[in-house]
Amino acid sequence: PPRDADAVLEGLDPEQREVALALHGPVCVLAGAGTGKTRAITHRIAYGVRAGILQPASVLAVTFTNRAAGEMRGRLRQLGAGGVQARTFHSAALRQLQYFWPRAIGGEVPRLVERKVQLVAEAAARCRVRLDRNELRDVTGEIEWSKVTQTVPEEYPVAAARAGRQPPRDAAEIARIYAGYEELKRDRGVIDFEDVLLLAVGVLQDRADIADQVRAQYQHFVVDEYQDVSPLQQRLLDLWLGDRDSLCVVGDASQTIYSFTGATPDHLLDFRARHPGATVIRLIRDYRSTPQVVHLANGLLAQARGRAAEHRLELVSQRPAGPEPVYAEYADEPAEAEGTARRIRELLDSGVRAAEIAVLYRVNAQSELYEQALADAGVPYQLRGAERFFERPEVREAGLLLRGAALANRVGTQPAGGATAADDGDLPSQVRAVLSSRGWTPEPPAGSGAVRDRWESLAALVRLAEDFARARPDAGLADLVAELDERAAAQHAPTVEGVTLASLHAAKGLEWDAVFLVGLTEGMMPITYARTDEQIEEERRLLYVGVTRARRHLGLSWALARSPGGRTGRRPSRFLNGLRPGSSAPGGGRPAVTGAGHGAGVERGTAPRRGRRAPVRCRVCGRTLTDAGEIKLMRCEDCPSELDEALYERLREWRADRAREL
Numbered sequence: 001p002p003r004d005a006d007a008v009l010e011g012l013d014p015e016q017r018e019v020a021l022a023l024h025g026p027v028c029v030l031a032g033a034g035t036g037k038t039r040a041i042t043h044r045i046a047y048g049v050r051a052g053i054l055q056p057a058s059v060l061a062v063t064f065t066n067r068a069a070g071e072m073r074g075r076l077r078q079l080g081a082g083g084v085q086a087r088t089f090h091s092a093a094l095r096q097l098q099y100f101w102p103r104a105i106g107g108e109v110p111r112l113v114e115r116k117v118q119l120v121a122e123a124a125a126r127c128r129v130r131l132d133r134n135e136l137r138d139v140t141g142e143i144e145w146s147k148v149t150q151t152v153p154e155e156y157p158v159a160a161a162r163a164g165r166q167p168p169r170d171a172a173e174i175a176r177i178y179a180g181y182e183e184l185k186r187d188r189g190v191i192d193f194e195d196v197l198l199l200a201v202g203v204l205q206d207r208a209d210i211a212d213q214v215r216a217q218y219q220h221f222v223v224d225e226y227q228d229v230s231p232l233q234q235r236l237l238d239l240w241l242g243d244r245d246s247l248c249v250v251g252d253a254s255q256t257i258y259s260f261t262g263a264t265p266d267h268l269l270d271f272r273a274r275h276p277g278a279t280v281i282r283l284i285r286d287y288r289s290t291p292q293v294v295h296l297a298n299g300l301l302a303q304a305r306g307r308a309a310e311h312r313l314e315l316v317s318q319r320p321a322g323p324e325p326v327y328a329e330y331a332d333e334p335a336e337a338e339g340t341a342r343r344i345r346e347l348l349d350s351g352v353r354a355a356e357i358a359v360l361y362r363v364n365a366q367s368e369l370y371e372q373a374l375a376d377a378g379v380p381y382q383l384r385g386a387e388r389f390f391e392r393p394e395v396r397e398a399g400l401l402l403r404g405a406a407l408a409n410r411v412g413t414q415p416a417g418g419a420t421a422a423d424d425g426d427l428p429s430q431v432r433a434v435l436s437s438r439g440w441t442p443e444p445p446a447g448s449g450a451v452r453d454r455w456e457s458l459a460a461l462v463r464l465a466e467d468f469a470r471a472r473p474d475a476g477l478a479d480l481v482a483e484l485d486e487r488a489a490a491q492h493a494p495t496v497e498g499v500t501l502a503s504l505h506a507a508k509g510l511e512w513d514a515v516f517l518v519g520l521t522e523g524m525m526p527i528t529y530a531r532t533d534e535q536i537e538e539e540r541r542l543l544y545v546g547v548t549r550a551r552r553h554l555g556l557s558w559a560l561a562r563s564p565g566g567r568t569g570r571r572p573s574r575f576l577n578g579l580r581p582g583s584s585a586p587g588g589g590r591p592a593v594t595g596a597g598h599g600a601g602v603e604r605g606t607a608p609r610r611g612r613r614a615p616v617r618c619r620v621c622g623r624t625l626t627d628a629g630e631i632k633l634m635r636c637e638d639c640p641s642e643l644d645e646a647l648y649e650r651l652r653e654w655r656a657d658r659a660r661e662l
């Protein structure tokens with residue numbers, strides 16, 4: 001480690017140095033992605049500590065994820081400033097609660113409820129509502145959403161309707177369960193994840209002695225990713241600070257992607273108004289990405305609207321030139337996944353490490369195709385923030401059922417002496433029949449959430465059977481089971497170092513040499529459910545976050561149809577208009593590189609279906625439509641157009657992140 005404090009400043013540019021040296025009074029750093037905000041605040045703390053200005057134990061650095069906090073602690077140690085607290089709001093709040101609970105409330109330190117869903121089930125039973133496993137998860141999700149948005153039970157029906165949620169049950173029923181759940185928690189002396197921040201705020205507000213003690217401990221605060229701070233987190237921060245202003249915040253309004261949790265860039269943008277004496281520093285040098293990637297990021301932001309966009313700063317790359325971003329159009333989604341896997345293989349062969357590559361998508365449901373394609377290509381990978389396809393409980397259960405059915409087939413056909421006679425219909429029909437015996441329907445359930453997720457997983461399994469049957473027309477159920485085993489084994493292979501598969505939300509703050517942004521079609525990016533201008537702008541920011549994760553290689557792709565032979569006519573994301581080559585005139589031009597023609601049908605050895613009219617599929621769930629009215633709508637009657645899966649998805653990711661932290 002460097003020997004004196006000044007050595008810590010060496011790795012910083014002049015503006016970053018200003019950040020590091022501004023150790024007194026409020027400081028706000030407004031800067032774009034990759035400009036070294038996280039680096040600047042880390043060095044700032046290290047400089048302060050080594051110069052003797054900051055006591056390590058008196059500094060509280062707040063980051064957005066546990067992973068980021070861990071990275072910061074490691075970096076601080078390297079810079080000779082170990083002992084500084086780097087935490088998320090939640091883990092900092094939890095620690096304080098645990099410390100002060102006996103004095104503030106008395107009695108036992110509250111435990112975090114371990115089996116929350118169980119408790120919700122009990123609350124439901126008391127309300128005489130019977131919920132199946134999936135409904136239970138969804139109701140739990142609704143309760144969590146309510147708490148994150150500070151909605152009390154009585155307000156739930158109105159708030160849920162206003163937010164366009166699709167509760168799995170009658171809203172009044174959920175409100176009663178929610179109230180019952182809160183009561184049960186109180187009775188048992190347990191708290192849940194969402195209670196942590198609420199309680200910490202409560203204690204600091206009500207107990208001046210405790211607030212004083214916390215303030216005596218922490219003198220100096222640093223907050224990363226400040227654009228995504230929620231009003232509740234801001235309140236906690238204010239309580240920590242008291243009447244002091246020794247606070248440094250850094251953020252990028254153009255990366256606000258958690259508005260659904262109540263996050264707003266207003267706290268960042270209004271910082272100077274709240275802290276009149278604040279030092280405001282802007283960084284524009286981008287150290288992460290090549291000029292090619294930065295050019296695209298700037299182009300994306302140039303089209304942005306709204307308050308965050310008014311404060312955008314044009315980034316200037318500090319890196320040597322690299323390859324142009326590669327735009328690729330594919331015939332269908334499997335082809336897109338295979339094409340992406342092929343490009344990843346090429347990168348690996350050219351010496352890029354797997355850990356330096358990421359595939360980023362809009363919703364976790366998109367992972368399956370990529371898991372499969374990478375497994376097929378023998379590429380190790382790891383998922384962030386979601387379960388692998390073959391590890392999902394419904395998929396495992398379905399696998400067991402199919403195995404049982406295959407066995408019954410074999411035993412059943414032997415006496416008759418005839419090969420694949422006890423079977424009913426072709427392979428996909430058999431699979432559908434087996435799944436139907438457990439309540440699966442070819443029609444998707446209404447609404448979003450766990451019930452829908454489970455349906456989607458099983459629908460993916462049916463599609464897999466369809467593809468398999470097309471590739472191997474003679475195959476039976478036993479062959480399919482063997483195929484599933486093989487695929488599962490390939491996907492289960494433990495990875496030491498693999499390509500990262502993650503949603504765009506989970507990629508925040510991270511970087512890779514090569515990033516593939518996939519599924520960039522209208523409907524996915526922006527996602528169908530983003531309707532208002534603000535929602536569309538948040539989708540654009542999400543894409544900006546994705547683009548700016550890449551150091552050097554950037555792939556952007558989309559598919560014209562969902563499955564081989566499926567209805568084509570999907571369009572590339574509107575956000576790429578004017579950016580991808582030849583796209584300035586709507587509908588015109590060709591992308592620089594196109595993967596079209598490498599269709600999965602060809603690559604997988606399945607014969608393209610000819611002479612059949614491509615079926616019209618529901619644009620929400622993908623089901624083949626037969627009803628004339630539905631075909632006109634291009635979605636199932638029961639697929640709600642207002643479905644807010646995007647919100648749910650993000651909420652779930654946010655929760656998963658928080659859950660991991662604890």
Ligand code: ATP
Pocket residue numbers: 011012013016031032033034035036037038039040252255286287288508509510511548
């Ligand atoms: P994001 O908005 O995505 O969180 P950021 O502004 O926090 O980005 P960092 O992650 O701190 O940016 O930095 C981006 C990359 O640039 C990192 O690899 C970092 O080490 C590097 N970097 C930052 N500043 C410098 C510098 N002055 N010299 C060399 N490399 C730098």
Ligand code: MG
Pocket residue numbers: 037038039224509
């Ligand atoms: Mg950062």
